[in-house]
Amino acid sequence: MQAKDLVQLAEQFGSPLYVYDAAKIQSQYKRLTSAFSKVEKLRINYAMKALSNVAILQLLREMGSCIDAVSIQEVQLALHAGYSPDQIFFTPNGVSLEEIEEVSALGVQINIDNLSILEQFGTKHPSVPVCIRINPHVMAGGNANISVGHIDSKFGISVHQLPHLVRIVENTKMKIVGIHMHTGSDILDIEVFLYAAEILFDAAKNFKDLEFLDFGSGFKVPYKKDDVETDIEELGRKLSKRFNAFCKEYGKDLTLIFEPGKFLVSEAGYFLAKVNVVKQTTSTVFAGIDSGFNHLIRPMFYGSQHYIENISNPKGKERFYSVVGYICETDTFANNRRISEINEGDILSFRNAGAYCFSMSSNYNSRYKPAEVLWLNGEGHLIRAQETFEDLLKNQIPLPIIATV
Structure with a gap:
């Protein structure tokens, strides 16, 4: 798959997004x-x-x-x-x-x-x-x-x-x-x-x-x-x-x-996420994305390394970034990683996202699980819709209202 295809799919189906080739x-x-x-x-x-x-x-x-x-x-x-x-x-x-x-x-x-x-x-x-x-x-x-x-x-x-x-x-x-x-x-x-x-x-x-x-x-x-x-x-x-x-x-x-x-599905997978904020601190430049370990837990769980590419600016000058998520605790995808210059709104692509990625995702922080798309014969096919608020409520049973005296 080409970077332009992934950018197009992110625009079409939104982010975060899982894509499989x-x-x-x-x-x-x-x-x-x-x-x-x-x-x-x-x-x-x-x-x-x-x-x-x-x-x-x-x-x-x-x-x-x-x-x-x-x-x-x-x-x-x-x-x-x-x-x-x-x-x-x-x-x-x-x-x-x-x-x-x-x-x-x-x-x-x-x-x-x-x-x-x-x-x-x-x-x-x-x-x-x-x-x-x-x-x-x-x-x-x-x-x-x-x-x-x-x-x-x-x-x-x-x-x-x-x-x-x-x-x-x-x-x-x-x-x-x-x-x-x-x-x-x-x-x-x-x-x-x-x-x-x-x-x-x-x-x-x-x-x-x-x-x-x-x-x-x-x-x-x-x-x-x-x-x-x-x-x-x-x-x-x-x-x-x-x-x-x-x-x-x-x-x-x-x-x-x-x-x-x-072996069969890892390299076929791409995880796409949009950059919400670029944050400069005294020692680090953070790229904060619209996802977290609720969607891709392997870096935090296994210490796994996924190659990250800025597909919105693939030929830009490389800088060092720590890519982090929006979960309200330590939520790091990569530390001090060389990536083409990142701006807010850019789409980052995580490689090797086909195996043990979506399958280990959760609704932590009450976030929706992302959509999944299959790239087949040069076309993106939606194979799982992004969750909605109704999906979060499904199977939950509210406490009956008890009248007070």
């Missing part, structure tokens, strides 16, 4: 499938928690993607978007047995990540096929909040508990059809990922009726100029070769599954 989502999907083209059976389960707008789900469905869901509500959204139950994979954490049973009753493949629920479910439903999430105790991910495969993680069944796990399966006679792992996001060292894969291969040898192995995702995308990213092509060459060899050892062609979220 369909072509980028499509190219990322094709890049991933091409990297693993030598695998006989490959399945991509889009991790919809990254961005769950129904239009995005429909776009990915048309490309052949399936869905990775983490809640019953995400399962229902995927069904609403046209996915069949067998195209949805349910990978929750810490949910109740009742929720897992509810999803299973819909015909969706379930993935269980703790021994307690596994034993309860297997005892009640021994004929229902189940996938098991293993914690390989491998540290991956560039941030403690998104590294989920290490020994202190709440996710998965410890690989060291494998004997106990096998005993539960044998006692309940339940059917295990898949083994799953997810080490975390921002994976850079492919050798570490391959090391974790070997742990999954070893665990898989304990189960004779497997249909698939799910390697999670966590592929890093570039967040700034000259930033590093996961070499998907190299990973594809190395893991495909090892996976195909394992299938021969296992005596069966298994399906290789990935569940990318950020």
